[in-house]
Amino acid sequence: MKLYKSIAYFFFVFMIFPVHAQDITTQLYETYESYKEPSIGKRRIKHTDIQPLLEKFKNNPRFTVTKIGTSIGGKDLSLVSIGSGDTDVFLWSQMHGDEPTATQAIFDILNFLNSSDFAKEKEEILSNLKVHFLPMLNPDGAELFQRRNLLGIDINRDALRLQAPESQTLKRVRDSLEADFGFNLHDQSTYYNAERTEKPATISYLAPAYNYEKEINQVRGNAMKIIVFMNNILQKYAPGQVGRYNDDFEPRAFGDNIQKWGTSTILIESGGYPEDTEKQEIRKLNYVSILSAIYTIANQNYTDINISEYEKIPENDRMLFDLKIVGATYNLMGNPYIIDLGINQVEVDYEGHDDFWYSSRVWDQGDLSTYYGYETLDAEGYELVEAKIYPEVVSDLEGLKKLDTKALLSQGFGYIKLAQIPSKSLNSPAPFHIVSEKYKKPDFRLQPGINPTFFMKKDGKFHYGVINGFLIDLESENIEIPNAMIFR
Incomplete structure (x- = not known):
């Protein structure tokens, strides 16, 4: 046969x-x-x-x-x-x-x-x-x-x-x-x-x-x-x-x-x-x-x-996401929930339309078992944790480059205060969001439409981060993403 x-x-x-x-x-x-x-x-x-x-x-x-x-x-x-x-x-x-x-x-x-x-x-x-x-x-x-x-x-x-x-x-x-x-x-x-x-x-x-x-x-x-x-x-x-x-x-x-x-x-x-x-x-x-x-x-x-x-x-x-996170634990109002996240890395053109940067979004969440991802992470047993603002103020972009990126991410810091944010800068060149000294970060609440920035924690340790919709393996030696955001 x-x-x-x-x-x-x-x-x-x-x-x-x-x-x-x-x-x-x-x-x-x-x-x-x-x-x-x-x-x-x-x-x-x-x-x-x-x-x-x-x-x-x-x-x-x-x-x-x-x-x-x-x-x-x-x-x-x-x-x-x-x-x-x-x-x-x-x-x-x-x-x-x-x-x-x-x-x-x-x-x-x-x-x-x-x-x-x-x-x-x-x-x-x-x-x-x-x-x-x-x-x-x-x-x-x-x-x-x-x-x-x-x-x-x-x-x-x-x-x-x-x-x-x-x-x-x-x-x-x-x-x-x-x-x-x-x-x-x-x-x-x-x-x-x-x-x-x-x-x-x-x-x-x-x-x-x-x-x-x-x-x-x-x-x-x-x-x-x-x-x-x-x-x-x-x-x-x-x-x-x-x-x-x-x-x-x-x-x-x-x-x-x-x-x-x-x-x-x-x-x-x-x-x-x-x-x-x-x-x-x-x-x-x-x-x-x-x-x-x-x-x-x-x-x-x-x-x-x-x-x-x-x-x-x-x-x-049409069932694909750029990044799909499966089975993560999300604590809301004192109760744990199991949730999938579908994240898309959305392109934004620079003036002149010759190139672009990314402003990512949570596209969908809940049971996404019928969807797929270009990149998929099985997050069973991982807790979704909000990203923190680094307490020290960095002077400028040059100072940002001197930070120990891996060490800060591994502590759950996803935002860096910058004393001088260049007026013409549209996004952050580092794997951190740049924020002004007066910036007040909103409460951590997952919902479609927000910029996906959080960490995944297991047994008291941060294993993964998501900054501007890009997955970061905190065990990796080479940590970089195309860009993060600026929140003034």
Whole structure:
């Protein structure tokens, strides 16, 4: 019986993931660093960051770079095209300004297409396809690292009214190309997980419905087949970390309408990956899976894939926290209670939206047994204890650096009084909250919305601290967190 199952599985994988596709996928993954665009290595990229890259391809005879529109804020929207085939593939990214992972991957793909490597495979792609890239559809949103455009609307809900010039551009380009395949490229929250597992939904897919009945015609069916193909690629590099979006029809959405207009549309959402704050591993997975999908479209070897496999991809769920603390003892009004805590490390942008700091929150508490964490601590037998203010006043930030961090944390001190708090400082560079001499710390009361700062004590000893939502093992030699808070 086991032998039969093994043969059946091998046959299934072989049918939907041919040997030559496996070979190119492995090679793409292993050689990725040769094509990764180094100038855009962080998520908060802006319109000015991609202009030199577009200019490079504009001056390259292999590519055609065309201005196709202008954002509300006056920023050019550009289309980069390559190939001579009869099948048009259209990829657009950053419809939401704070979703840049695929924009980065697009420039990696363009670097690949511009190289002299993989000559045979690229000839197959470019002789059969014409591939068009529209990176950063919402440059004004990217400037502010926000989802919406300057009109304050979600471009992805403007497919019918077409009020935004960015929406008009997307519709016009889709229609002018009459694209056969479309890749609608987004980022999703890092708190999505693959249904009923602790694994993050690193990549999520959707073949959007084109009507309320969720019918499957050839156009949508082809999108499903490509998604099945891509899912099987990703299982090698992020096993169990692929999700599938709910396919309820949204009549205002571009993905649903582009499917309706005759383009086989694949929605790709980049989610979370452990210890990948800037989503660079996810960027790599986008590069590998999208290029592999383009290659299989060029060879048309996706056509025999059974679309029933699409429904087997686990649905997206949203049951993840950055930090989950399980079974801690919390004393309230003289009574002990067993409580779980779900903590999220929330990003706050600096002015200019080039970088960020953290202002964490307790997101939920109680019985969180159906939730998961990127980091989980079993706190059974540990008592949650409030953090204390260090009684001595430190002169300035230089004085803060001279403190024995581990010794103070091990005594339960989580707040340091500073005589001179720099007026422009937004957060603490040390694993202590900085407070003014007049600061009065509120009573220790756990509830959703508060900044998570406390210690965990067992047998009279402090073993762990949580400062600004970051777990600190007090036995560790290296104690540091990205930042703590300033309370004036």
